[in-house]
Amino acid sequence: MSLRVKLAIIALLAAMSAVLAYPREDQLFAAIGLKDTVMKVRQGLDLQGGAQLVFQADLNGVEAAQRSSAIQSLIAVINKRANFGGTSEIVVQQQGSDKVSVSLPGVKDVDEAISRIGKTANLTFVEINAADGTQTPTGIDGKDIDSATADYDPQKLQPVVRLKLKSGDATKRFGEMTTKLSQTGNLLLAVLDDQPTFGPARTEAINDGIAILSGNMDIAEARKIAEEITAGALPVPVTLVEQRSVGPTLGQESVSRSLVAGLIGLITVALFMIAYYRLAGVLAVLALTFYTTLTLAIYKLSGFVPGYTIVLTLAGIAGFILSIGMAVDANILTFERLKEELRAGKSFRMATETAFDRSWTSIRDSNVSTLITCVILFVTSGSTPIIRGFAVTLGLGVLISMFTAIVVTRSLMRVVIRAPWARNPKFYGLKIAQPTKAEEAQV
């Protein structure tokens, strides 16, 4: 690839990532006619505030072969319950063999969420003998319910829960049961989690699969009960074993403090590089700026790839900032080499090429060791998203910085040393005399 093509590609990439990384890129997009492009770096719970809950399922009563399907249906039910608030970024996933983790970004009332998710929500119908009060289960329970909604009784103007039974067998059995009850005059009681919730009351024969449950409740309660019934009962009981919640103020504070720290880190590293390596340092800083924007752009773009979205945590930001320090390592290695080659009397062009070639093995070998630790951290991080975040940003940083520090800086160096004025050793932090005329001629 010719240098010109390379430079063109780099310039294009730089421009694109700068647009993407710009904090208010939606305004930029709006200016060119694209509307509603909400793009931002996804923030972890410790930054935007929220809670992570881990529930352990009690699988004692479940056969070994059935366990994984029990966990799957548990996840499905928890997902329905957790998502009733309407927040879309809720993530429910399996953790280990018997745990389910629930991430609730921005949740205000953690306590309410915990009780809603952890509720067994077991609905059963019980027949009560009108004469002696004995109770017999009717065999109809939450599994027979298709959905439930909160409604108003048009006559009494009272909140009710409207149940829709699953069509077919469930509706038929419910019809037979209610027909029998209407004939015997026995009462029907609906029990939710061992609490008598509706009734006992007389019932007429219901053959259309629509049951109206009335009781002493307001519309908000009716809605909550309807949601619980629709989501269904938990297939196994669960216990909350881990909880990490962060209030929104602490998260906001962390974000702004991290931004300041990152900027200060970036600026001091840039100043040091320019002070020490002069012109080469300026090129390294250009590459570093490119690195920063490219990384931010990749963070944002990853939001479009479900499953691979990079979620930035506080430790993740630390990993990113640390990677800024490490990103210049490749530059430092090369520039030290460049100085050596220049001292040995090589021409600028030769010295540049040799410096980049020779430092490559060191750069590759040393970065691989950091990548190894990142991979191991990622794999073993298991239950702790904060560690995973760190491993991802540091590892990604190492990879991207290898590209910017080598390809970008090298291309820039090649261009710069074409200019005669740039072939002055002083501009590279070297304290030797200007190259001789003969050396100049070699270039």
Add this chain to the structure above:
Amino acid sequence: MNIIGHRRLWYAISLLLIVPGIVSLWFWGLRLGIDFSSGQLLTVRGEATQAVVDEAAIGFGFTDIVVVPASGDQTQIRYRDPSEQKDHEANHQRFRSALEQRGLVELSFDSVGPTVSTSIAQNAILSLVLASVAIVLYIAYAFRNTPPPISSWSFGFMAVAALLHDSLLLLGIFSLLGHFWAVEIDALFVTAVLTVIGFSVHDTIVVFDRIRENLRRRKGSFEQIVNDSILETLARSLNTSFTVMLTLLALLLFGGHSIRMFVLALLIGIAAGTYSSIFNASPLLVTWYNYQQRRMARQSAVRRKHA
């Protein structure tokens, strides 16, 4: 500059730094946070004293209540709720309002159950072992074409000696911090140790790489070549550590409060890594080489005697 010549001095300095930490680790161990020992951790805004918190906790039956001032105007309150796990959240809510009445507003709350903390601890140990093994294998592979007189495995083991040095120093300092300043280690601390291991090796490899290159191209004693290689990479080692430390210092001074100890651990580890890659790893190669030479000389002397 003769770095190799003074290697005993460098080893002595390392020992001086490590031994107090090892003694502390032996007697006092590390102060384990709730990630490893399970329990509850509350961060509040406001300066809380032990007496105020103890008073707020009356009637809850909490044990091991520890109040530690965190950075900024935050205070960390750690406790252990011996009641059944299902009651923990209700207790936490009532405790939170008791604290709020005393002007302490909750910022974050962590609760870790015993099964979770056990698996975090297991993962931590697993990751440390995996990382060490993977790195020895990797270095032995990366340096497989090393010219005589030294084997590629020697590079691997000396790099591991350096990383053990760095992680022991880090663990030792945190053991001392834990004993005297109640600093606890959490899951992030393990991340810091692993990152330090990665960086330590990263730094050592650059010097080793130069030794390998110089062994191919130059004549001279092994000792001389190693010393030259250290000097040639000295500016790079110091500058890289300097830039990394600049970014870490910025994080330590200006970054988020909750990762302050994590950043401190990284800072200590990276300083140690720079020292060990210059003053331990490569000098150890020379010590090892000289030892082998002496042994071989002795063996051939014995053989000559018998002949």
